[in-house]
Amino acid sequence: MTLEIIFKAFGNFMWGSPLLILLMGGGLFFLLYSRFLPFRYFRHAIQILRGKYDGEKGEGDINHYQALSTALAATVGMGNISGVAVAITMGGPGAIFWMWVSAFVGMATKFFTCTLAVMYRGKDSLGQLQGGPMYVIREGLGKKWQPLAVLFCVAGMFGTIPSFQSNQLTAALGEGLLIPLGVEMTFAVRITIGIILAIIVAMVMLGGIKRIGTVAGSLVPIMVGLYVIAVVAILVLNYQVVPENLTLIFTDAFTADSVLGGAVGAIIIAGARRAAFSNEAGIGTAPMAHGAAKTNEPIREGLVAMLGPAIDTIVVCTMTALAILITGIWQEHTEGVSGVTLTIKAFDDSLYGGRFILMIALVTFAITSLFSYSYYGGKCFSYLFGAEYIRYYQYFYIGMVVWGSVTSLGAVIGLIDGMYALMAFPTMISALLLSPKVIAAAKVYFKKVDI
Incomplete structure (x- = not known):
């Protein structure tokens, strides 16, 4: 049995009904339990992001904007370009609808998990303040729940490997x-690209979260803006067929007329899996970035965090999906092509010089994602083995950049999907158990804040 078959089977097994119920059902619970609180204060979240409260004195390393940018650098990336294409290939246009559903409830999930990441910060082996599900479990639930924290960190080290990017x-x-240009993609060419990527990543990664936050804060607005402009141009040029393809997303979600030709359940799973990789709501990676925010008001960071799924899944992923659907490329190329190839063909067929515009966005997306994932995996490693040994994880991470450049897409997706699923269980269980603490803090916060 090949490594690709093993990893694919692992990913498919982990994304069964229990996890789907936990993520989607848990997100719905957060939405109803909070009485749609995050959405009622959407404007306030924008004010926080714009820096209205950046002058506050608080523990942490980066401001609200940098925290969201670091999280978005990981989510607004290959998951929005390649991941959407993979979702359509696996589950048809209807998978996009279930990505929307996952993102909508995921906004509430992000509010709870990232609020808790600030509320229950803890210190690592070097005495540095840290946030994330493992610290939420340790500080909020106590030592008897420590196995959940260990499970999250083990899965986190492998779920955040940079090989997909x-x-x-x-x-x-x-x-x-x-x-x-006539260059054949041989093993030597692929591994050379991987080595160059590894060098770039190492230069930023070794600077820690402050350097990652600074770089991400500079590049994320540029890359999102460039990509959105390009997709809007494609949609304008093909405006006649936009309505029918939007309708197709809705009808295909319930008729199961998918590429797989399977049941609606298969489409829901395909959409939920790709949404998890796109916005990471309930997975636990984003709370590690938001847990580093410089604030003593956990609710503020939760509100900022909930903007993530709205930006990366509901806006960016939808635009990518429409660009692919209106060209009909998804019906012509479903087997034997990588996810990103589908998107490139869509851009190339619809926009003069489209592939080169997409290439610029892709390079920026992928590299910034690699920065954020190095931070996430490093925090998981540090929790398990000690922050003083982080360099060993960094060597491993750099090696995984190179491995990803030469391995198969199926193997990479299977491994990461499976590990993402494992990360979700500790994250969601701890958030559900501690959700009353979030609601109590929210009531106190909104009584005293001037909105």
Whole structure:
């Protein structure tokens, strides 16, 4: 049995009904339990993001904007470009509808999990203040729940490996640039790209969260803006077919007329899996970034965090999906192509120079994602083995960048999906158990704050 078959089977097994119920049902619980509180204060969340409260004195390393940018650097990336294409290939246009549903309830999930990440911060082996599900479990639930924290960190070290980003960026460089120039994508070419990526990542990664936050805060608005402009141009040029493809997303979600030709349940799973990789709501990675925010008001960070799924899944993923659907590329290419290749073909068929515009966005997306994932995996490693040994994880991470450039897409997706599923159980269980603490803090906060 090959490694790809093993990893695919692992990913498919982990994304069964129990996890789907936990993520979607848990998110719905948070939404109803809070009485749609995050959405009622959406404007206040924008004010926090714009820096209205950045002058506050609080523990932490980065401001609200940098925390969201670091989280978005991981989510607004390959998950929005390649991941959407993979979702359509696996589950048809209807998978996008279930990505929306997952993102909508995921906004409430992000509010709870990221509020808790600030509320229950703890110190690592070097005495540095840290946040994330493992510290929420340790500080909020106590030592008897420690196995959940360990499970999260073990899964987190492998779920945040950079191999999907390096794999898809290598494929994109080949499809969008090198192959048209007559360069064959041999093993030597692929591993050379991987080594160059590894060097770039190492230069930023070794600077820690402050450098990652600074770089992400600078690049994220640029990359999102460039990508959105390009997709809007495609939609305007094909405006006649936009309504029917939007309708197709809704009808396909319930008729199961998918690429898989299977049941609606298969489409829901495909959408939920890709949404988890896109916005990470309930997975537990984003709370590690938001847990580093410089604030003593946990509710503020929860409100900022909930903006993530709205930006990366509801806006960016929808635009990618429409760009793919209106060209009909998804019906012509479903087997034997990588996810990012589908998106490149859609851009190339619809926009003059589209592949080169997409290439710029792809390179920025992939590299910034690699920065954030290095931080996430490093925090998991530090929790288990001690922050003083972080360099060993960094060596491993750099090696995984190179491995991803030469391995198969199926193996990478299977491994990461399976580990993401494992991370979700500790994250959601701890958030559900501690949800009354969040509501109590929210009531206190909104009574005293001037909105």
